[in-house]
Amino acid sequence: MFYVTSCPAGLIRKVLLPAGFDYFATARFDFNSTELKDIEYIVSYYYNKLEYARFTSSLGKFVGYTEWGVKQANYWNSLTSYITGLKADKETYCQYNIGIDYQAMLTKSVEPTVRLYSRTPPAGHHPSMLVCRVYDFYPKTIKVRWLRDGQEVTSDVTTTDEMEDGDWYYQVHSTLEYTPRSGERISCRVEHASLKEPLVTDWDPSMPDSERNKLAIGASGLILGLILSLAGFIYYKRKARGQNQSEPEPIRTWIEPEHI
Numbered sequence: 001m002f003y004v005t006s007c008p009a010g011l012i013r014k015v016l017l018p019a020g021f022d023y024f025a026t027a028r029f030d031f032n033s034t035e036l037k038d039i040e041y042i043v044s045y046y047y048n049k050l051e052y053a054r055f056t057s058s059l060g061k062f063v064g065y066t067e068w069g070v071k072q073a074n075y076w077n078s079l080t081s082y083i084t085g086l087k088a089d090k091e092t093y094c095q096y097n098i099g100i101d102y103q104a105m106l107t108k109s110v111e112p113t114v115r116l117y118s119r120t121p122p123a124g125h126h127p128s129m130l131v132c133r134v135y136d137f138y139p140k141t142i143k144v145r146w147l148r149d150g151q152e153v154t155s156d157v158t159t160t161d162e163m164e165d166g167d168w169y170y171q172v173h174s175t176l177e178y179t180p181r182s183g184e185r186i187s188c189r190v191e192h193a194s195l196k197e198p199l200v201t202d203w204d205p206s207m208p209d210s211e212r213n214k215l216a217i218g219a220s221g222l223i224l225g226l227i228l229s230l231a232g233f234i235y236y237k238r239k240a241r242g243q244n245q246s247e248p249e250p251i252r253t254w255i256e257p258e259h260i
Helices: 067-077 080-106 209-246
Strands: 004-006 013-016 022-031 039-047 050-056 061-064 113-119 128-137 142-148 151-153 157-159 170-178 186-192 199-202
Touching (some): 022 080, 039 067, 113 186
Antiparallel strands (some): 039 050, 142 186
16 A cells, blocks of 8 residues: 655745745645545645644645634635635646556556575574565565464564665565574565565575685685785796896806926
C-alpha cells in the first residue's frame, strides 16, 4: 500500500511582509490509492512558520490553531462558495493528478539485493548471529523473515524499519541470534512488490566471513612478498652484471729474465 503526499508548486503561495515575516499557503493531497475515498485534500495557511488554519476534505471545513486562526477559520467557513469550491477540488484536481503520479512513479518497482553475513554476537547471547541486509529496493514496503529448515523463526530476531538511502531506494537490516545445529539450513526470505515470488537466500556456513577475510589477507600478503622478492632478485642480478662489465681486464705483461 502506498501513502503519498503531493504538494504541487502551483498551489503554493508565499508573501514576504514588510516586517520580515513570512506568510504562505499550501494545498496538498494525501492518498494510498487512486480511489476518491482514499484521498485527503488539505489546504494550510502559515504565518511566521506557524500553521494557523487548515482545511481538510474529510471535515469539509477550516479549523483554526491560533486565536487569529480560529477567527479566520470561522470567516472562511461562512463563505459557502469558497468551501464548496475546495470540496470540488478533491475530485477535479486531486484525482486527476494522482493518476499521473501512479503512472509516472508509483507503479515502478526495483528488486532488492540481499546479502547474508555473520557477526559476533554480544557477550552472554547466542554463540552465533547472522545479518540479512536487504538494500536498493523500491517501493518502501517490504517483508523480511528468517527460516530455519523451512520454518519461520520469530524469536531472537531484530529487524530495523525501512531506511531511506536518499536516492529513492530503501534498505533494511534483520539480525538472527541462534545456536547452530549440524545439518540445519538457515535462510532469509524477502517479499516485495517487485518480486513475482519470495526471494530466499540460504546461509553458507562453510567458511565464516572472518576466516574468508583472514585467508584473503594472507594470500595478498604472500603474493606481495613474492613480487618484492622477485624484484629484489632481478635488481641484484642486474647490478652484479653491471659491476662485472665495468671492471677492467688485468694487463698481463711478460718480463724477460735478466741474463747473468
